[in-house]
Amino acid sequence: MNTWEDVQTKKAEMRREAVSTLSKEEKEILVKILDLEWENRHMKTPDIKKQLRTFIQQVVK
Amino acid sequence: MILRKIEIENFRQFYGKGAIQFAQPGARNTTVILGQNGAGKTTLLNAFLWCFYDRLDVENKHEVLCHRAVQIAAIGEEIPLAVTVIFTDHETSYTVTRRNFYQKLDGGVVEEVRSPEFRIDISTENGETQKADEPKTLIRQILPEKLTGFFFFRGEEMETLAMQSSGPNLAAGVSEFLNFTLLNQAIKHLKDAGKDFEAELRKVAVGDMKRLEDEIKEADEAMEALEGVLETQQANLSSLSRDREALEKELAEADEVRPYLDKKNELRQRKTDLQQSEIENRRELAKVVSRNGFLAKGNEIIDAFSALATAAVKAGELPAKIKPRFVDDLINSGICVCGTSLDENAKQYLLSWRGKVGLAVLEEAINLVDKSVAGLTGRKADFDKDLVAARFAWAKTQEEIDRVTSEVSLVDSELQGKDFGLDNIQALQSKLRTVVDDLIHRNAEVRQTTDGVNNWLSKLDKLRDERTRLAKDQSEAQVIGRRFTATQNVVNTLKKLKDDWLAIVQGYLDGQLKENWKQVAQLDRLVEFTEEFQLSIKERGPTGAWTISAPSSANLRALALCFVSALIKLAAQIGKAEAGQENKRQQPFQGGDYPLVMDAPFATMDSHFKRTVPLGLRKVVPQMVVIINHDQWSGEVAETLQSSIGNAYVLELHTPGGEDTDTTILFNGRNLDYVVSEQDANTDWSIIKEVLQ
Numbered sequence: 001m002n003t004w005e006d007v008q009t010k011k012a013e014m015r016r017e018a019v020s021t022l023s024k025e026e027k028e029i030l031v032k033i034l035d036l037e038w039e040n041r042h043m044k045t046p047d048i049k050k051q052l053r054t055f056i057q058q059v060v061k
Numbered sequence: 062m063i064l065r066k067i068e069i070e071n072f073r074q075f076y077g078k079g080a081i082q083f084a085q086p087g088a089r090n091t092t093v094i095l096g097q098n099g100a101g102k103t104t105l106l107n108a109f110l111w112c113f114y115d116r117l118d119v120e121n122k123h124e125v126l127c128h129r130a131v132q133i134a135a136i137g138e139e140i141p142l143a144v145t146v147i148f149t150d151h152e153t154s155y156t157v158t159r160r161n162f163y164q165k166l167d168g169g170v171v172e173e174v175r176s177p178e179f180r181i182d183i184s185t186e187n188g189e190t191q192k193a194d195e196p197k198t199l200i201r202q203i204l205p206e207k208l209t210g211f212f213f214f215r216g217e218e219m220e221t222l223a224m225q226s227s228g229p230n231l232a233a234g235v236s237e238f239l240n241f242t243l244l245n246q247a248i249k250h251l252k253d254a255g256k257d258f259e260a261e262l263r264k265v266a267v268g269d270m271k272r273l274e275d276e277i278k279e280a281d282e283a284m285e286a287l288e289g290v291l292e293t294q295q296a297n298l299s300s301l302s303r304d305r306e307a308l309e310k311e312l313a314e315a316d317e318v319r320p321y322l323d324k325k326n327e328l329r330q331r332k333t334d335l336q337q338s339e340i341e342n343r344r345e346l347a348k349v350v351s352r353n354g355f356l357a358k359g360n361e362i363i364d365a366f367s368a369l370a371t372a373a374v375k376a377g378e379l380p381a382k383i384k385p386r387f388v389d390d391l392i393n394s395g396i397c398v399c400g401t402s403l404d405e406n407a408k409q410y411l412l413s414w415r416g417k418v419g420l421a422v423l424e425e426a427i428n429l430v431d432k433s434v435a436g437l438t439g440r441k442a443d444f445d446k447d448l449v450a451a452r453f454a455w456a457k458t459q460e461e462i463d464r465v466t467s468e469v470s471l472v473d474s475e476l477q478g479k480d481f482g483l484d485n486i487q488a489l490q491s492k493l494r495t496v497v498d499d500l501i502h503r504n505a506e507v508r509q510t511t512d513g514v515n516n517w518l519s520k521l522d523k524l525r526d527e528r529t530r531l532a533k534d535q536s537e538a539q540v541i542g543r544r545f546t547a548t549q550n551v552v553n554t555l556k557k558l559k560d561d562w563l564a565i566v567q568g569y570l571d572g573q574l575k576e577n578w579k580q581v582a583q584l585d586r587l588v589e590f591t592e593e594f595q596l597s598i599k600e601r602g603p604t605g606a607w608t609i610s611a612p613s614s615a616n617l618r619a620l621a622l623c624f625v626s627a628l629i630k631l632a633a634q635i636g637k638a639e640a641g642q643e644n645k646r647q648q649p650f651q652g653g654d655y656p657l658v659m660d661a662p663f664a665t666m667d668s669h670f671k672r673t674v675p676l677g678l679r680k681v682v683p684q685m686v687v688i689i690n691h692d693q694w695s696g697e698v699a700e701t702l703q704s705s706i707g708n709a710y711v712l713e714l715h716t717p718g719g720e721d722t723d724t725t726i727l728f729n730g731r732n733l734d735y736v737v738s739e740q741d742a743n744t745d746w747s748i749i750k751e752v753l754q
Binding site: 004006007010011015021022025026029030033034036037038041049057059060 | 243244246247250251253254257258540543544547548550551554555557558561562565566568569572634638
């Protein structure tokens with residue numbers, strides 16, 4: 001049976017592996033979108049598209 | 062969330078003010094609430110839902126105010142309606158209150174006189190209290206509404222949870238535990254941003270790219286439309302599967318029908334096993350192809366090489382007569398093979414001559430390639446053999462699946478065509494026939510739509526690859542294209558993270574379920590939480606192998622309770638993980654300890670389960686609330702839970718009628734009023750009475 005520690009280890013490996021395929025810019029976008037979602041989690045329909053687009057335009061040139 | 066107290070005032074069945082203090086985690090973590098049918102057991106569950114979310118899971122949703130309270134009130138009198146729940150979560154105490162204010166008018170009608178109030182007061186360990194700014198959000202963070210069905214539920218709902226057709230609901234529930242709402246939002250927003258970049262690309266595109274952008278837009282819209290259709294079709298399919306399971310369950314109660322259903326279940330199990338084998342077959346085939354797939358065209362290359370070499374030999378070009386090394390040695394030594402010294406002119410001549418012996422280099426290269434080709438020829442033979450074997454295994458499994466599917470249809474036809482001489486069975490058979498036919502049709506529809514979506518997806522991939530290629534000549538488009546690709550890559554990563562995390566947690570829950578089953582149900586059965594997020598229970602067949610049978614209602618309830626206990630453990634682990642975060646990267650749902658609040662949970666259980674399940678459950682969950690009628694409580698359940706009861710209450714039912722309707726019950730050595738007849742009343746009501754604390 002999987003213990004919770006096993007689960008955590010597998011989760012960490014899975015995260016590393018998934019993120020390793022991303023470029024530096026893409027990693028920045030990933031962090032940014034999660035931050036934006038977290039900041040706007042209280043809103044039912046948060047409008048973060050504009051901020052997100054501007055950010056992507058800044059990092060991918 | 063550990064419940065401390067609920068206060069109820071004039072809420073539906075409950076007249077006046079009443080309160081229940083809940084037993085706390087520890088050796089006596091169980092609160093027992095006894096109530097006759099109609100005394101408000103389900104109403105009590107709904108009191109939590111109404112207080113937290115302004116929601117009622119009942120038919121007459123608009124009737125929230127207690128009829129008795131309205132009846133007794135004088136004209137013009139205010140009638141309060143309130144539910145307050147006090148609980149602790151991560152060492153903080155929360156008091157959640159929902160209150161409506163009514164006034165009785167002439168003619169006995171009531172109207173709301175003030176705006177309803179919903180508030181949460183937060184008390185920290187050091188005694189400070191503050192009002193929550195956003196109570197609606199806060200309660201949904203502590204207990205997301207979609208999760209209430211796992212912690213507060215009725216007996217009948219438990220069986221539904223354990224049915225195969227509940228797979229999508231269980232997957233949605235587990236996703237909620239893992240805070241996928243946030244990730245789903247992130248994916249949606251990234252996709253939206255991606256669409257914007259594609260729109261920009263359409264604006265700047267010229268020539269072939271312009272045509273390509275239009276094609277991409279068209280394909281994207283077609284795929285999205287089809288995805289919407291697929292979602293509806295899948296929902297229809299789930300609903301039909303639920304109908305089929307319910308009908309089969311009803312049919313299984315007839316002894317004449319049971320052998321057919323058992324046979325069908327056995328075949329379904331075989332089919333499930335075969336489908337698993339098919340997945341393995343496909344993986345094996347993929348492995349063979351990925352390892353040596355490049356050799357598929359190997360024959361052409363090997364043959365072309367051989368033809369080239371043979372032609373060179375025929376033309377006398379190979380083998381090369383003079384090797385460059387031989388000429389180099391002559392020049393370096395300065396002495397001819399005949400022994401005479403080579404002068405500068407001779408050396409210059411030899412150098413120019415050496416340039417003409419290039420065929421020797423070719424020969425060396427050909428020799429090298431020849432050796433490699435020999436190796437590849439052997440590998441190609443192995444690859445051909447492996448490929449044939451993998452294809453054969455896959456085809457055989459598919460053939461077997463088709464055979465088992467036909468057998469299932471045969472049993473279905475037999476069952477549907479057989480005259481059991483009983484009207485009710487015939488009626489059920491007829492309904493089942495319709496549902497099964499419909500299911501076959503809908504299944505085909507779903508397969509077709511899935512194929513359609515996949516086709517569009519692959520077309521889109523190709524078109525986008527083509528766009529990347531064309532964008533190389535247009536710098537502006539190239540940048541926008543890169544931005545789009547970046548959003549796509551992040552979306553794919555987020556999707557992968559979700560899928561992988563879900564699969565890891567599914568494995569964890571499967572393990573916990575098995576452990577709980579051992580501890581709680583103590584019955585020789587194989588229980589599983591499958592990769593399809595379905596609960597399954599198997600028993601030993603005549604050969605000793607595990608086989609699916611039509612599970613009894615008791616088995617299904619026990620299975621569902623063990624699964625919910627596993628979820629409660631998961632919530633506790635998530636809570637610990639969150640609490641351990643230094644710079645708390647909070648999630649909307651932070652986990653922690655949760656109670657199990659159950660209405661009539663042991664109703665259909667046999668003597669074995671009535672002994673094992675309650676006791677086992679109270680050990681695996683931190684807090685348990687059992688709302689139950691006295692008949693179901695008396696006997697095994699009471700004996701088993703006696704030592705773990707912390708608090709106990711009776712929902713005393715007052716009902717119009719004569720004295721002959723009065724009922725008392727014996728609880729813990731005391732005689733308690735259970736049903737009280739009221740001469741002057743024309744409606745039922747209940748009051749909450751504490752009997753043990």
